[in-house]
Amino acid sequence: MSESAHIRVTVNGSPIECDVEPRMLLGDFLRTTLALTGTHFGCEHGVCGACTVIVNGDSTRSCLMFAVQADGGTVETVESLGTIDALHPLQEAFRTHHALQCGYCTPGMLMTALDLIRKRPLANDAEIRDGLSGNLCRCTGYQNIVIAVREAAKVIRASNL
Amino acid sequence: MLETTRPKLVGASVKRVEDPRLLTGQGAYTDDFRPNGMLHVGLVRSVHPFARIVHINTAEAKRMPGVIGIFTAADIDGAAKPILATSKMKEYRAVPLPILAKDTVHHVGEAVVAVVATSRYLAEDALRKVEIDYEPLAACTDPEEATRPSAPLVHPSLGSNIALAREFVRGDVPAAMAAAQVRVKGRFRFFRKAALALESRSYLAEFNGGRRELTLHTSTQVPGIVRESLAELLDLPGNSVRVIAPDVGGGFGAKTSVYPEEILVCVLARRLGKPVKYTSDRLEDLSSTSQAFDEVIDAELGVAADGTLLALSADVTGDVGAYSVYPWTAAIEPVQVVSFLPGPYRLANYLGKVRGVITPKVPLGPYRGVGRPVSTFVMERLIDMAAVKLGIDPVAMRLKNLVREDEFPYKVASGIVWDRSAFIECLDAACQKADYAALRTMQHAARAAGRWIGIGIASYAELTGIGSKIPAAPGMPVNTGTETATIRIDATGAVTAIFGVASHGQGLETTLAQIVADDLGVRMEDIRIIQGDTAGRAYVTGTYASRSTVLAGGAAKLAAGAVREKVMLAASHLMEAAVEDLDASNGIIFVRGTDRRMTFKELARKVYVEFSRLPKELQQELEATRLYDPVVGTTSSASHIAMVEVDPISYQVHVLRYVVAEDCGRVVNPMIVEGQVHGGVAQGIGAALLEEVVYSEDGQLMTGSLMDYVLPSATGIPMMDVLHVEAESPSTLGGFRGMGEGGTIGAPAAIANAVSDALSPLGIEINELPATPERIFRLVEQASKQKR
Numbered sequence: 001m002s003e004s005a006h007i008r009v010t011v012n013g014s015p016i017e018c019d020v021e022p023r024m025l026l027g028d029f030l031r032t033t034l035a036l037t038g039t040h041f042g043c044e045h046g047v048c049g050a051c052t053v054i055v056n057g058d059s060t061r062s063c064l065m066f067a068v069q070a071d072g073g074t075v076e077t078v079e080s081l082g083t084i085d086a087l088h089p090l091q092e093a094f095r096t097h098h099a100l101q102c103g104y105c106t107p108g109m110l111m112t113a114l115d116l117i118r119k120r121p122l123a124n125d126a127e128i129r130d131g132l133s134g135n136l137c138r139c140t141g142y143q144n145i146v147i148a149v150r151e152a153a154k155v156i157r158a159s160n161l
Numbered sequence: 162m163l164e165t166t167r168p169k170l171v172g173a174s175v176k177r178v179e180d181p182r183l184l185t186g187q188g189a190y191t192d193d194f195r196p197n198g199m200l201h202v203g204l205v206r207s208v209h210p211f212a213r214i215v216h217i218n219t220a221e222a223k224r225m226p227g228v229i230g231i232f233t234a235a236d237i238d239g240a241a242k243p244i245l246a247t248s249k250m251k252e253y254r255a256v257p258l259p260i261l262a263k264d265t266v267h268h269v270g271e272a273v274v275a276v277v278a279t280s281r282y283l284a285e286d287a288l289r290k291v292e293i294d295y296e297p298l299a300a301c302t303d304p305e306e307a308t309r310p311s312a313p314l315v316h317p318s319l320g321s322n323i324a325l326a327r328e329f330v331r332g333d334v335p336a337a338m339a340a341a342q343v344r345v346k347g348r349f350r351f352f353r354k355a356a357l358a359l360e361s362r363s364y365l366a367e368f369n370g371g372r373r374e375l376t377l378h379t380s381t382q383v384p385g386i387v388r389e390s391l392a393e394l395l396d397l398p399g400n401s402v403r404v405i406a407p408d409v410g411g412g413f414g415a416k417t418s419v420y421p422e423e424i425l426v427c428v429l430a431r432r433l434g435k436p437v438k439y440t441s442d443r444l445e446d447l448s449s450t451s452q453a454f455d456e457v458i459d460a461e462l463g464v465a466a467d468g469t470l471l472a473l474s475a476d477v478t479g480d481v482g483a484y485s486v487y488p489w490t491a492a493i494e495p496v497q498v499v500s501f502l503p504g505p506y507r508l509a510n511y512l513g514k515v516r517g518v519i520t521p522k523v524p525l526g527p528y529r530g531v532g533r534p535v536s537t538f539v540m541e542r543l544i545d546m547a548a549v550k551l552g553i554d555p556v557a558m559r560l561k562n563l564v565r566e567d568e569f570p571y572k573v574a575s576g577i578v579w580d581r582s583a584f585i586e587c588l589d590a591a592c593q594k595a596d597y598a599a600l601r602t603m604q605h606a607a608r609a610a611g612r613w614i615g616i617g618i619a620s621y622a623e624l625t626g627i628g629s630k631i632p633a634a635p636g637m638p639v640n641t642g643t644e645t646a647t648i649r650i651d652a653t654g655a656v657t658a659i660f661g662v663a664s665h666g667q668g669l670e671t672t673l674a675q676i677v678a679d680d681l682g683v684r685m686e687d688i689r690i691i692q693g694d695t696a697g698r699a700y701v702t703g704t705y706a707s708r709s710t711v712l713a714g715g716a717a718k719l720a721a722g723a724v725r726e727k728v729m730l731a732a733s734h735l736m737e738a739a740v741e742d743l744d745a746s747n748g749i750i751f752v753r754g755t756d757r758r759m760t761f762k763e764l765a766r767k768v769y770v771e772f773s774r775l776p777k778e779l780q781q782e783l784e785a786t787r788l789y790d791p792v793v794g795t796t797s798s799a800s801h802i803a804m805v806e807v808d809p810i811s812y813q814v815h816v817l818r819y820v821v822a823e824d825c826g827r828v829v830n831p832m833i834v835e836g837q838v839h840g841g842v843a844q845g846i847g848a849a850l851l852e853e854v855v856y857s858e859d860g861q862l863m864t865g866s867l868m869d870y871v872l873p874s875a876t877g878i879p880m881m882d883v884l885h886v887e888a889e890s891p892s893t894l895g896g897f898r899g900m901g902e903g904g905t906i907g908a909p910a911a912i913a914n915a916v917s918d919a920l921s922p923l924g925i926e927i928n929e930l931p932a933t934p935e936r937i938f939r940l941v942e943q944a945s946k947q948k949r
Contacts, residue, residue: 021282023282024282028282031193032195035195036186037186037189037190037192037193038185038186038187038188039186040190040359040360040410041192042359042360042361042443043443043866043867044442044443045443045866045867045868047866047867047868048359048867050359077186078184078185078186079185079186081184081185082184082185083185084181084182084185084187085181087181087184087185091181091184091185094180094184095176095177095180095181095184096176098174098177098832098833098835098836100180100183100184101411101666101667101668101836101837101840102358102359102360102408102409102410102411102665102666103179103180103183103184103188103408103410103666104188104190104358104359104360104410104411105359105410106183106184107186110184125880128875129875129876130875130876132874132875133874133875133876134874135874135875136359136867136872136874137359137875138357138358138359138411138413138840138844138872139411139666139836139840140836140839140840140843141839141840141841141842141843141878141881141904142839142843142874142875142878143839143878143880143881144836144839145875146875146880
C-alpha cells in the first residue's frame with residue numbers, strides 16, 4: 001500500500017479536502033470516497049466513455065486519471081446538473097427524445113454532450129456524432145441521443161445556460 | 162364537463178418514469194450499493210484454455226494487506242452444489258458448472274481462486290500474488306475437429322465432445338430438391354459475439370445469520386431464476402432468499418443465466434458473516450460472460466422456376482464452449498437456428514440437423530434474438546442467391562413465398578406455429594417507406610459511376626411472449642411461460658403493481674403503468690411498479706425472450722380487472738349507484754351522466770379505515786393477484802431494408818439508409834418500441850460488420866478489451882425509419898406481441914444482403930459475418946485474382 005496524498009478539489013461546486021491513495025482513480029474517488037455513484041465505469045480502460053466527467057472545464061475519462069491529478073482543480077459530475085424535479089435542459093431533452101434506456105452510459109454521455117455544447121458549434125448531426133463517438137451506448141443505437149443533443153444545444157444556447 | 166375522460170395511455174409515447182433518476186445519477190446499480198463492512202472479491206482466472214491445476218500457492222497472497230481470506234474450490238467444497246443445466250432433449254450431455262474450477266480449467270477466464278479483501282484495490286493486489294501451477298492439456302478448439310473420434314475430450318466423463326444433437330424433418334427433401342429448377346447453397350458462418358452490456362456483471366450478497374436470511378443484489382435479468390437456484394444450491398428455503406435486480410445496465414440475454422460468481426458471493430457472505438461484493442472488469446466480462454452465435458451452417462435451398470420455395474436443408478455445427486449455461490442449456494442457440502431457419506415462408510420440405518460441440522471456450526448462452534439472427538442471415542442470403550439466379554427481384558421473391566393472411570395459423574416445418582401476423586404488410590410498408598424503386602434507381606446510377614452500393618432486405622418472424630406449453634429454450638425443464646401480477650390499492654388510494662419481470666432498459670416501470678392506469682382508471686403518478694425483486698413472490702423469473710409486455714402486460718390486465726371489480730362494488734354501495742352506471746378515469750370514480758364522483762383516495766379510506774360501516778361482502782382488501790399464461794405465445798415479424806456503400810479504399814461498410822417495418826401487435830408506447838428497434842438494429846449492424854470474439858487456434862482469447870472487441874459508435878449507425886404495422890395479436894391479452902429482440906434478428910441479414918448486392922459486380926457473396934474490412938478486402942482480392 002502506498003502513502004496517502006492530501007488533495008483539495010472542488011467537486012460540483014463544493015470544496016473537498018482529503019487524503020487519498022495516489023493510485024486511486026478519480027472515478028473511484030468520486031464513487032467511493034464521495035459517494036457520487038452517478039459516474040459509472042464501463043471498461044476501466046478509457047474506451048467506452050461511461051465514466052466521463054468534466055475536469056477543469058474539459059471532458060475527461062475518470063478511469064484514466066488519478067484523483068491526485070485533480071488536486072487544485074474542479075470536477076463536474078452528472079450530479080451537478082439538474083434535480084429530479086428540475087432537470088437540466090440537456091437531461092430534459094434526453095427524456096423527451098428517449099435518449100436513454102438502461103441509463104448506464106447516460107451520465108458520461110451527458111457530460112460529454114455538455115462539453116460539446118459549451119465548446120463546439122454542432123452545426124450538423126455529423127459533428128454531434130463525431131463529438132459523441134468516444135462514448136459507447138449499447139441500448140439506443142445513438143439516434144435519439146443525437147436528436148436530444150441537437151435539440152438541447154438549441155435550448156441551452158437560446159437561454160445562455 | 163362532468164365526466165372525467167382522458168385519452169388512453171396505451172398507445173401514447175408517455176415519457177419514462179425511470180428517466181429522472183437515471184438522468185440525475187440517482188439510479189442504483191448493483192455496484193452502487195455499499196453496505197457497512199462490505200468485503201470485495203477478486204478472482205484469479207485461468208490463463209490457460211485447458212489445463213490441469215497442479216498446485217495452488219496462496220501463502221504470500223494471504224499475507225497481503227487487507228486480505229480477509231483466500232478460497233479455492235477445495236475451501237468451499239460442499240458449501241454449494243454445482244450448477245447443472247439439465248434438459249429433456251434426447252441427445253444432450255451436460256457437466257456441472259463449478260463455482261470455482263476444481264482440478265481442471267476449461268477455458269481462459271474460468272475462475273480458480275477467490276481473494277476476499279477489504280477493498281477492490283487490495284483484493285486485486287493480493288490476487289496477483291496467488292501462484293497456480295498448471296499442466297496444459299491438449300484440446301481441440303475447432304468444433305468440427307473436436308467431433309472426430311481421435312479428438313481429446315474437454316470433459317472425459319461425457320465420453321464425447323458433442324453436447325447435443327437434434328434433427329427436424331418435414332416432407333421429402335431429396336425428392337423436392339431433385340425437382341427444383343434452381344438450387345443454391347453455401348457454407349455460412351457467423352463468428353462468435355459478445356452481448357456486451359455496458360454494466361459488467363456485479364453481485365452483492367448479504368447474509369443475516371440471526372434471521373438466516375440471504376439477500377443478493379445482482380445485475381441479472383432473471384432474479385426469480387437466480388432465487389430458485391440459490392435456494393436449491395445453498396439448501397435454503399425460498400422464503401429465506403431474496404434476490405433483487407436493481408437498476409441494471411443492459412443485459413441482451415447474457416444476464417439471463419445463473420453465474421458461478423452469483424453463487425460464490427453468497428457462499429462467502431454466509432461463511433464470513435459480512436456483505437461480499439464482486440464486480441467484474443471488462444476483461445473478465447469478455448472472458449467469462451456467456452457469448453453468442455459461433456455456428457457454421459451448410460445450407461441448400463431448392464426453388465421452382467417461378468420462385469416458389471420447394472425444399473431447404475441445413476446442417477449446423479455450433480461451438481457451444483466449455484459448459485452448458487443454466488437454465489437455458491447449450492442447446493438454446495444452435496437448436497434455435499435450426500428451429501427458425503424456414504422463417505416466415507411457406508415451405509413443405511425441410512431437413513435441419515444440428516450439433517453443439519464442446520470446446521475450451523467461454524460457454525455460449527442466450528443473446529438477443531437467440532438463433533434467429535443466424536437463421537435469418539442464412540435463409541435471407543439463400544433467398545437472395547436464388548432470386549439472383551432466377552432474375553427475380555428480391556422483394557417479389559419474398560412476396561411470393563411469405564405466409565399469406567388466409568394461411569394463418571401456419572405450422573412451420575420445425576413445428577413452430579405462426580399466428581396471424583403482418584408478414585406481407587410489413588414488407589410492403591418497408592418498401593414504400595424506403596421508396597424501394599427509387600433506391601434501385603439510385604443504385605444503378607451509383608454503380609454506373611463505379612461505386613459499390615447495395616440494397617439488402619430481410620424478412621423474419623419470431624416467437625415471442627412464450628407461454629407454459631413450450632419452453633423458451635429447447636428441452637429446458639424450467640417454466641418460463643407464466644407471469645403473476647399483484648395489484649393493490651392501499652389505504653391512501655395509491656396503487657402498487659408488483660411483477661416478476663426485471664427491466665434493464667426496457668422501461669417496464671412506464672409501459673406496465675400505462676396498462677394498469679388505463680384498465681384501473683387511475684393516473685400514471687398514482688402507480689408504483691415494483692419489479693426486479695423476488696420478495697414475497699411465489700414464482701417469478703424475469704425479463705428475457707421478448708416476454709415482458711406480453712406476459713406482464715397480460716397479468717396486469719387480469720389483476721387490474723379484478724381490482725377494478727372490487728372498486729366498483731364498493732363504489733356502487735358508497736355512491737348509491739348501479740355498477741353498470743359507474744366508470745373510472747384519472748383516479749376518479751364517477752356515475753355516468755351525473756356530477757357524482759369520488760376519488761380513489763376517498764374510496765380507499767372508506768374501505769380500509771371506515772371498514773366497519775361496509776356491508777360484510779364488501780369488507781375486503783382492494784387487491785388481486787392473477788397469473789397469466791399465453792400458452793404458446795405469439796408471433797412477431799418485421800422486414801428490414803438497408804442500403805450500404807463499401808468504401809473501395811478502406812473496405813469499410815457505410816450504412817446509408819435503414820428502414821424497419823415491424824408488427825409487434827398493439828403498441829403500448831411507440832417511443833419505447835422505436836428505441837428498442839434502434840438499439841436492436843445497432844447491435845445487428847455491430848454483429849454484421851464489427852463485433853467478433855476471436856480465439857487463437859490454441860484457445861487463447863485475443864479480444865480482451867474494447868480496443869479489440871469493437872462496438873459500433875455514434876458515427877457508424879445511421880438514422881433509421883421505424884414503422885409500426887399494428888396487427889393485434891389474436892393470441893394474447895391486449896393484443897401485445899414481444900419486440901425486444903427483433904432489431905438484432907433482421908439487421909445482420911439485411912446488411913449481409915446489402916453488402917453482397919454492392920459487391921455483386923465482382924461476383925462476391927457475403928456468407929461470413931462479421932463482414933469486417935479485412936474479410937471484404939480478402940474477398941475482393943480473391944475475386945480480382947480469379948478475374949485475372
